[in-house]
Amino acid sequence: MTASLEITSLRYAYPDGSTALRGVDLRVARGERVALLGPNGAGKTTLVLHLNGILHGGGGTVRVGDLAVEPGDRARLTEIRRRVGIVFQDPDDQLFMPTVAEDVAFGPANLGLRGAELSSRVDEALAAVGMAEFRDRAPHHLSFGQRRRVAVATVLAMRPEILVLDEPSSNLDPASRRELSEILRALPVTLLMVTHDLPYALELCRRSVILDAGRIVADGGTVDLLADADLMARHRLELPYGFDPALAATQIAARTP
């Protein structure tokens, strides 16, 4: 089976000369959920912007399903951007249309959907994040947690091959954080989650990779990585005070059937 995402020796330097990625290799199988961990400035966001061809040109390849990202090929880029659904950190950057429904419709409309088909996509995506009754509301009248959920819906409406979330739990209150995790666990998609919230990574992703200084420095079971104190300290990763990954893992295993 082809992988949902396959990155091979990806490199990138910003125009000012600072090197962000120094040969990244990563394979995410279809249906897998992977957390991308790493300190600030590790290159996580740069990597994410390569997945749909917004950044390119530093060498290496990115494949999404059976398609390689080819920056010059516009039609292919459109298909890549359908397949890779990126939910950005600030929902106010993502939600720019006057109403929730119009915003969710924006992506599929760019793909050429119209009329009843478009509207059923919107309903389906909003239902998946539990926001169906808010379809005619203005985004700035929603709570932050609701806006984050709508931002997820805007991407789900494009039926992506892989859902990429940039800091999905940031700025959420504990209840919204839990609601979002319930929604994400119920979605039948491949997931790549960039986060500093290590307990969240443990809860949602069986596998984690650590990116530091533009390289993947560790790849394994989330609970194993989080329990490796030396590895964590080397890459400036810290668990919340008093958090025991092994204990949390047994609790999560007991909860999910």
Place this chain on the structure above:
Amino acid sequence: MAAGHAHPLHLHRDSPVHRLAPEAKILATLLFTVVVVVTPRAEFAAFAGYAVLLGGVAVAARVPAGWLARRSLIELPFVLLAVALPFAGHGERVTWLGLSLSVDGLYGAWNIAAKGTLGVLASLLLAATTTMRDLIAGLERLRCPQVFVQIATFMLRYLDILADDARRMRIARLSRGYDPRFLWQVKAFAVGVGALFLRAFERGERVYLAMVSRGYAGRLPAPDGGGASAAQWAASAALPAAAACIALAAALP
């Protein structure tokens, strides 16, 4: 119609005027204003007729007179200019309460006040009965250039966020003891305005990235909905048509 897009001038009611398609209302307001402006200033009866027409629309739209009156104060600065005209004007003069006033200036002042008030009232009625969202949709259906419609759309979405940013920055300044009393202390405020501009600019970049990630290729999708029906156009045309009849009747000897 899209709920939740009120603006300070919008009056949330349900009335036949509220239900009219926005493009028809915009065009009707525009035509009505044109008729008012081209009416010769001495046709006092015609202006009274226009006022009666607007009164009829206000009743149909269930907009209270007090609400309209308060908001029409916005034209005061312009009318103040008109008050000066009778004193400054040349030519034939009349004496009233011991004041010597120019007849031409009096006509000029009346002209500005009457036409301005009628125009402001018509615009207020449009704003009261149409949400911001519908105004933009109406402009789009009237084939207003895409770039203006898109700018208006983004302004509508991000104005509140920018205002919030500005408010938070102000509170942060005040919290650190900033209390400008003199002109040379406004530096922090000026720097704040610059920072706000940079924030808006950076947000623009991020919004664009997020849009491109969802397949944006330079055109916003057209909103659904067929636009105004013939009946709605006809109903909206009643106001400018009646105004035009009054203007013609006044113009005929």
